[in-house]
Amino acid sequence: MTRPTQWKDKTSLTDAEVEELKGLAARYVDLGKDAIFGDFVQLVLDAKKNGKFNQLSYDPTTGNYNQFWMSDREWDNRTSLITDPPNGQFPPLTPDGEARHAVFLKALQQGVGSERGPAGRADGPEDRPLSERCISYGAPWTFPGYDSYFQITQSPQAVVIEQELIHDARIVPLSGLPHLPASIRQLHGDPRGHWDKDTLVVETTNYRGGFQAGLQMSSTPDVRLTERYTRVSPDYINWELTVDDPATWTRPWTFMIRLKRTDAQVYEYACHEGNHAMTGILAGARAKERAAAETTTKSK
Numbered sequence: 593m594t595r596p597t598q599w600k601d602k603t604s605l606t607d608a609e610v611e612e613l614k615g616l617a618a619r620y621v622d623l624g625k626d627a628i629f630g631d632f633v634q635l636v637l638d639a640k641k642n643g644k645f646n647q648l649s650y651d652p653t654t655g656n657y658n659q660f661w662m663s664d665r666e667w668d669n670r671t672s673l674i675t676d677p678p679n680g681q682f683p684p685l686t687p688d689g690e691a692r693h694a695v696f697l698k699a700l701q702q703g704v705g706s707e708r709g710p711a712g713r714a715d716g717p718e719d720r721p722l723s724e725r726c727i728s729y730g731a732p733w734t735f736p737g738y739d740s741y742f743q744i745t746q747s748p749q750a751v752v753i754e755q756e757l758i759h760d761a762r763i764v765p766l767s768g769l770p771h772l773p774a775s776i777r778q779l780h781g782d783p784r785g786h787w788d789k790d791t792l793v794v795e796t797t798n799y800r801g802g803f804q805a806g807l808q809m810s811s812t813p814d815v816r817l818t819e820r821y822t823r824v825s826p827d828y829i830n831w832e833l834t835v836d837d838p839a840t841w842t843r844p845w846t847f848m849i850r851l852k853r854t855d856a857q858v859y860e861y862a863c864h865e866g867n868h869a870m871t872g873i874l875a876g877a878r879a880k881e882r883a884a885a886e887t888t889t890k891s892k
Contacts, residue, residue, distance in 0.1 A: 593808065593847060595672035595680030596634050603680070604669040614667060616641060627657040629737040633665065663740040666852050675832070676846040682808075689809075689840040696809040714877035717870055722779075723758070724870060726863035730804050731760040731780040732819065734833065734849060742851065743858050744821075751785055751792060756858050764794050772798050777813060792821040803835065805847065811837040827853040 599605075605613075616637045628636045672680030685693055713719045723729045732755065739756040746752075754761040764785040772782045782798035796803075796817040802810040803817050815837035822830045829851040836844040 593673050593805065594682065595674070596638075599671040600679070602671055603678075605671060607669070610667055610669055613637065617665070627659050627662055627737075629657075629662075629735065657738075661738045663736060663738060666850055668850060673847040673849060674845060675848050676834075677843075683841045683843045683845050686838070686840060686842055692840070693809050714873050717874070720870065720873065724873070726758060726867050728760055728779060729757050731755060731762055732833070733757050733760070734805055734847075739859075739861055741854070741856065741858050751794075753794075754858070756861055758863055759861050774798065781817065788820075790823065792819075794819040794821070802837075805833070805835065809840075811835060812839045814839060829853075 595602075613634070617633065620637060674680045674682070677683055717725055732753070741756040743754045743756075744751065745754070749765065749767055751764045751766060752761055753764065760780065762780060762783055764783045766785045766787070768786075769784060771784055772778075776782075777798050777800040779800050781796035781800075781803070783794050783796040785792060785794045787793070796819075797815075799811075799813045799815060802813050803815050804810040815835060818834040818836070820830075820832040820834075822832070824830050830848055831851050832846060832848045834844055834846040835841070
């Protein structure tokens with residue numbers, strides 16, 4: 593998402609530098625080798641090149657993900673997805689944003705929590721985040737890995753943007769329909785669309801929990817997310833997203849993802865049918881409780 597420190601004054605790479613990155617990727621993350629999720633490729637490749645362990649790596653020798661699971665990576669010359677601020681970094685956080693970011697980082701260290709309880713809690717399925725429960729990863733989902741495809745269906749009255757990951761579909765009215773009252777909140781917000789010449793503009797408000805860009809901290813529910821879909825060639829769409837949340841960041845910020853057309857099929861994300869992780873998480877929590885109870889009994 594952000595520009596690596598070694599490129600802090602460089603907005604784009606030369607073609608030769610991109611080819612070097614591709615060569616490193618072919619060496620370390622080709623089919624059957626290590627998997628890299630999202631935009632962490634440069635951090636992981638730098639670590640592997642220098643013989644260091646990187647926590648963003650997914651060691652396939654343990655039976656975890658390998659590159660077979662990943663969607664094909666689309667290379668370009670940019671050094672960051674963030675286009676504004678021009679330095680390719682997030683703008684400064686507000687005092688409230690800093691406080692919530694500290695809580696967010698602590699939750700990452702302890703394990704993901706949910707709306708019902710603190711991080712690590714597993715009294716029942718409802719204590720776990722929506723993604724673990726196969727309900728939603730959030731929409732729009734901008735952290736690529738597996739199932740990173742979108743299917744866009746267009747009519748004069750609306751556009752439907754469906755994402756393959758847990759098959760969330762956003763229906764975007766184009767009829768000038770006003771936003772819902774501020775008192776009505778929805779998991780994926782309340783999107784409204786219009787055309788700016790050849791660019792589809794989607795403005796989303798009324799989030800129940802906020803918008804989360806990849807693995808970054810979530811915004812507040814009062815965020816305004818503006819997306820711009822511009823078809824720049826027969827096979828590419830520039831997807832720009834501007835996050836405006838004065839309670840979290842001191843200014844709006846924008847990032848851009850290139851979407852490449854494909855004839856590949858969008859598959860069912862059959863999450864519930866094989867959601868053995870939930871059984872394991874809850875069983876593990878019960879085992880920890882039994883172990884704690886036995887320790888308490890022995891200490892008396």
